[in-house]
Amino acid sequence: MPSVTPILQDDRWRSTHLGRLMGEALRRFDERVLHLMAHDANVPLALSNLAARDQIGAAHIHITRHLSLQGSRLTELAARAGMSKQAMGDLVDQCEAWDLVRREPDPLDGRARLIVFTATGLLWLEAFRLAVGRAEAEFRAQVGPDVATVVALGLEAYGSAG
Secondary structure, eight states, X not given: OOOOHHHHHOOTHHHHSHHHHHHHHHHHXXXXXXXXXXXXXXXXHHHHHHHHTTOSOHHHHHHHHHOOTTOBXXXXXXXXXXXXXXXXXXXXXXXXXXTSEEEEEETTEEEEEEEEXXXXXXXXHHHHHHHHHHHHHHHHHHHOHHHHHHHHHHHHHHHHOO
């Protein structure tokens, strides 16, 4: 049986390993993006109010981040976001109630439905694009352009390997 003594002596690795750091950075980035969107005058007021009251969260960003402009089937959207079909279905239901997306028949398969952005959803998507750009610029200013470039290249290489 392996000894647990090294773990008891120093468990700092649990808070400093790469996975945890990436997770914390992603949470911070998404929170900043949502904050910027909540204060964007071009975001429909009802959505801005939801974001400002923390009713729209990082999970809702999955739809904004992963929904194709041509529309996506629920299973595709869930797979891209790394979520179960049921969890993504719940998010789509909420976003549909907020007029961000709608379901419509898939022209390639009459049995399937596509989730597509509404006009309001496209305004939300544009606000998301602008907020991501601003959050990236803030990151670049905080860590410096060289570090930001290395981080982006490293994450891109790591994410595409597999």
